[in-house]
Amino acid sequence: MKKLVALTVAFAAAAMAAVGIAEEVKSGLELGASPAAFNVKDCSGPAKGTSLCYRCKYGARPVVSIFTREVNDEVIKLVKELDTVVGKNSEKKMAAFVVLLTDKPDSQEKQLTELAAKHDIKNIPLTVFDGPAGPPEYKIAKDAEVTVMMWNKSSVKANTALAKGKLDKKTTEGLIKDTDKILN
Numbered sequence: 001m002k003k004l005v006a007l008t009v010a011f012a013a014a015a016m017a018a019v020g021i022a023e024e025v026k027s028g029l030e031l032g033a034s035p036a037a038f039n040v041k042d043c044s045g046p047a048k049g050t051s052l053c054y055r056c057k058y059g060a061r062p063v064v065s066i067f068t069r070e071v072n073d074e075v076i077k078l079v080k081e082l083d084t085v086v087g088k089n090s091e092k093k094m095a096a097f098v099v100l101l102t103d104k105p106d107s108q109e110k111q112l113t114e115l116a117a118k119h120d121i122k123n124i125p126l127t128v129f130d131g132p133a134g135p136p137e138y139k140i141a142k143d144a145e146v147t148v149m150m151w152n153k154s155s156v157k158a159n160t161a162l163a164k165g166k167l168d169k170k171t172t173e174g175l176i177k178d179t180d181k182i183l184n
Helices: 002-022 054-058 073-088 105-118 169-178
Strands: 040-042 063-068 096-101 128-132 146-150 154-163
Touching: 054 063, 054 073, 054 096, 073 096, 073 146, 073 169, 096 105, 105 128, 146 169, 154 169
Parallel strands: 063 096, 096 128
Antiparallel strands: 040 128, 063 146, 146 154
């Protein structure tokens, strides 16, 4: 009997751990939610140097939004791959934008402008948001290094949140595949 109880407890602990890993970080809007308006400063896109609401500008189009606290090599790889997808889906009016969440937006503008030029990012504006917490309505978790939300017709269709160091090649491939959810 003791072995059965011990085995049951061990199984329950393993199941709880597996659930914890699957839901490592919860960040961003729930599926089906309607994204709210918020302003960013465009550092590399068509409105470079101005503040605007890309959520408003893109309206009901299929959109990928990447909220990040750091623009590292893995984020750049994701943006470059996504830039290609956006370019290939221009007839579907697909759009995307990157939002760097920072308490020092002025010091980050030059870096984003240079990164866009260096990596030939043509279809995705790199922007800054004044504040590491992001727009309050978006509920970006403080332990999420990257939150990727995808919406179409003003309804969130996919949301992936990643803790620091969790964005890798396999995750990027999955995110690129998730764009199908907003293109169909």
